[in-house]
Amino acid sequence: MSTIQAHDIDNTGDVPGKRTALVLGHTDFHQVTNTICRPNETRKPPMAWYIMFGISMLLVMNLGFVVHYLIFTGVGVWGLNNPVMWAFDITNFVFWVGIGHAGTLISAILFLFRQKWRTGINRFAEAMTIFAVICAGLFPGIHVGRVWLAYWLFPIPNQMDMWPQFRSPLLWDVFAVSTYFTVSLLFWYVGLVPDLATMRDRAKGKVQQMAYGLFSLGWRGSNRHWHRYERAYLLLAALSTPLVLSVHSVVSFDFATSQLPGWHTTIFPPYFVAGAIFSGFAMVVTLAVPARELFGLKNLITLRHLDNMNKVILVTGCMVGYAYGMEFFIAWYSGALYEKFAFMNRAFGQYSWAYWIMVSCNVITPQLFWFKKVRTSIPLMFILSLFVNVGMWFERFVIIVTSLANDFLPSSWDRFVPTWVDIGTMLGAFGLFGVLFLLFCRFLPMIAIAEVKGVMPQADPHWEGWHQSHGAGSNPAAAHSAHGDPS
Amino acid sequence: MTTLTTQTSAPSSTVAPARLYGLVAEFENPAQIVAAAEKIRDKGYRYWDCHTPFPVHGLDKAMGIQRTILPVLVFVAGAAGCTTGLALQLFTNSFNFTIWALVWVTGYPFLISGKPALSIPAFVPVMFELTILFSALSCVGLMFLMNGLPKLHNPLFTCDRFRRASDDRFFISIEARDPRFYRSKTEADLKSCGAAAVEAVVED
Numbered sequence: 070m071s072t073i074q075a076h077d078i079d080n081t082g083d084v085p086g087k088r089t090a091l092v093l094g095h096t097d098f099h100q101v102t103n104t105i106c107r108p109n110e111t112r113k114p115p116m117a118w119y120i121m122f123g124i125s126m127l128l129v130m131n132l133g134f135v136v137h138y139l140i141f142t143g144v145g146v147w148g149l150n151n152p153v154m155w156a157f158d159i160t161n162f163v164f165w166v167g168i169g170h171a172g173t174l175i176s177a178i179l180f181l182f183r184q185k186w187r188t189g190i191n192r193f194a195e196a197m198t199i200f201a202v203i204c205a206g207l208f209p210g211i212h213v214g215r216v217w218l219a220y221w222l223f224p225i226p227n228q229m230d231m232w233p234q235f236r237s238p239l240l241w242d243v244f245a246v247s248t249y250f251t252v253s254l255l256f257w258y259v260g261l262v263p264d265l266a267t268m269r270d271r272a273k274g275k276v277q278q279m280a281y282g283l284f285s286l287g288w289r290g291s292n293r294h295w296h297r298y299e300r301a302y303l304l305l306a307a308l309s310t311p312l313v314l315s316v317h318s319v320v321s322f323d324f325a326t327s328q329l330p331g332w333h334t335t336i337f338p339p340y341f342v343a344g345a346i347f348s349g350f351a352m353v354v355t356l357a358v359p360a361r362e363l364f365g366l367k368n369l370i371t372l373r374h375l376d377n378m379n380k381v382i383l384v385t386g387c388m389v390g391y392a393y394g395m396e397f398f399i400a401w402y403s404g405a406l407y408e409k410f411a412f413m414n415r416a417f418g419q420y421s422w423a424y425w426i427m428v429s430c431n432v433i434t435p436q437l438f439w440f441k442k443v444r445t446s447i448p449l450m451f452i453l454s455l456f457v458n459v460g461m462w463f464e465r466f467v468i469i470v471t472s473l474a475n476d477f478l479p480s481s482w483d484r485f486v487p488t489w490v491d492i493g494t495m496l497g498a499f500g501l502f503g504v505l506f507l508l509f510c511r512f513l514p515m516i517a518i519a520e521v522k523g524v525m526p527q528a529d530p531h532w533e534g535w536h537q538s539h540g541a542g543s544n545p546a547a548a549h550s551a552h553g554d555p556s
Numbered sequence: 557m558t559t560l561t562t563q564t565s566a567p568s569s570t571v572a573p574a575r576l577y578g579l580v581a582e583f584e585n586p587a588q589i590v591a592a593a594e595k596i597r598d599k600g601y602r603y604w605d606c607h608t609p610f611p612v613h614g615l616d617k618a619m620g621i622q623r624t625i626l627p628v629l630v631f632v633a634g635a636a637g638c639t640t641g642l643a644l645q646l647f648t649n650s651f652n653f654t655i656w657a658l659v660w661v662t663g664y665p666f667l668i669s670g671k672p673a674l675s676i677p678a679f680v681p682v683m684f685e686l687t688i689l690f691s692a693l694s695c696v697g698l699m700f701l702m703n704g705l706p707k708l709h710n711p712l713f714t715c716d717r718f719r720r721a722s723d724d725r726f727f728i729s730i731e732a733r734d735p736r737f738y739r740s741k742t743e744a745d746l747k748s749c750g751a752a753a754v755e756a757v758v759e760d
Contacts, residue, residue: 098609098724224648226661232648236668241681248685252692259696263722270719286706290721292606292615294703297624299611301699304630305692312688319681519610528586530614535587
């Protein structure tokens with residue numbers, strides 16, 4: 070099977086009055102199906118897949134160990150102390166929830182804005198969302214200490230005859246994150262059903278046929294079904310859009326509604342949402358670059374897709390930089406002594422190294438994306454996306470730890486130093502994410518097959534190619550029927 | 557190539573002849589299926605459908621599909637979610653009624669940071685989340701239910717040719733239970749629309 074090597078065609082420019090091709094090197098629908106299904110249908114994934122899976126699996130085993138150690142010993146095994154009662158646990162929670170936001174932004178908001186380039190990346194960005202929220206959910210689950218009492222979080226009658234306290238943002242968070250997970254999963258699954266039907270119809274083995282057949286629910290591409298499906302998809306996008314903005318706002322309420330200097334600010338909800346999209350897009354680039362390389366998807370996740378994502382990273386990076394500056398301005402302008410101290414302490418106090426890592430990774434390095442050469446260079450964008458991931462992790466660390474460690478009374482100040490359990494749990498979450506993502510790459514179509522076909526010019530019934538051939542007998546589709554029946 | 561063939565995809569066996577489910581016609585591109593759907597619609601068939609690998613623009617109109625009422629149902633579900641959120645929070649945090657909800661439960665009027673018992677602004681986030689949750693669950697659930705899914709088996713799946721409906725081909729199926737279905741006439745109708753192939757599908 071010879072694929073047209075079209076990925077060196079530059080589709081990053083715009084010609085006025087013309088639509089830029091989003092799918093390169095594929096002249097018919099069957100080729101698209103083949104390209105996307107190939108990584109799932111090959112007998113063995115590439116060697117790099119096994120190596121990454123091995124590393125991730127080791128980290129997951131380590132996660133299992135440290136979590137058990139934590140539960141059987143108590144949260145004292147973390148480096149937490151009296152003023153710093155939240156540190157790595159909540160840093161990781163906010164980091165992972167934030168990562169998830171890019172997936173929903175791509176699947177919902179870009180859908181509502183008719184950004185057709187989203188079809189190339191939405192499937193695995195949504196998968197990333199789900200796995201990131203799973204990693205996020207782990208941390209509040211284990212940091213409560215007595216994990217066996219986690220059901221106190223939910224409004225279920227319990228032995229104390231007490232209810233959860235609904236005026237607390239921590240409880241809003243329980244509802245926001247669990248709703249977010251459920252809705253993201255539904256959105257992802259609804260998008261998957263037609264593609265699972267494609268996998269079912271192509272499957273050679275009995276097991277694959279049964280599995281894909283079961284989860285495709287008997288989808289047969291009926292147009293009466295497509296009609297309701299498209300409505301439902303639009304509704305889900307419209308529901309997810311306010312949801313994704315609300316989730317990180319509610320996460321920021323955990324901080325903003327407290328009275329701690331450095332947390333108690335009104336800028337937090339928009340600032341957290343911008344930061345979440347920033348970090349999430351960086352993670353999408355981090356995952357997309359190796360995935361398109363390894364699985365031969367360069368013609369579907371083209372340079373234009375990556376260029377667009379880098380532009381989003383640049384914009385949200387500027388928003389985050391603006392928020393950092395505005396926090397300092399408000400601290401000075403408010404005249405509040407404690408607020409002023411909190412910010413001077415961030416930049417020049419005991420955690421100033423973390424603060425400057427954050428500023429250089431989140432504000433300074435993304436500015437390189439102003440240059441098209443950088444936005445379209447694969448190695449540079451990969452490195453910059455890693456910088457952003459690191460920077461956004463440190464942002465949460467700085468916000469949480471600096472504010473807690475040095476609050477109102479100098480006599481109660483302390484210092485947080487992570488223990489090996491803290492670090493083990495953090496790395497373990499990356500392992501969990503890696504395992505889930507690699508399994509997804511192996512067994513599910515990484516790109517939305519039906520949606521990509523829908524944005525090809527050939528999908529339009531009025532495409533000129535279909536009408537020139539009418540009656541002439543030289544149908545371009547007929548020329549491709551030599552691909553053979555998949556039966 | 558475009559050849560007009562009619563064949564029965566049922567395995568030839570000695571048992572009683574299987575009941576005809578309907579006819580399936582294959583088309584090669586979106587332009588053809590839209591044109592064909594308009595013709596089939598105008599012939600007055602009722603139990604027929606188009607099968608495409610992706611939603612084809614304009615096919616709903618060509619088939620004469622009525623707009624689904626799904627959005628209305630989702631709105632009702634969302635309103636129910638919002639009400640549930642408010643009722644849940646008022647009951648558990650603002651009053652001390654006792655009601656029966658599978659077990660006897662009593663509310664508890666929390667006094668937190670001097671906020672009033674009916675502190676609606678603090679209840680907004682959870683009301684919002686439950687609105688979205690109820691809407692999204694009912695949206696997906698009702699969409700599949702109205703589509704008659706999950707239904708893992710359909711006679712169309714016995715047709716090998718039909719597998720390409722999820723890949724690169726476009727199909728029209730007309731069921732035998734349609735009052736206007738006559739095998740030879742329907743077959744001629746489908747062929748006259750420019751079908752590349754017409755095949756009979758039997759119930760199994």
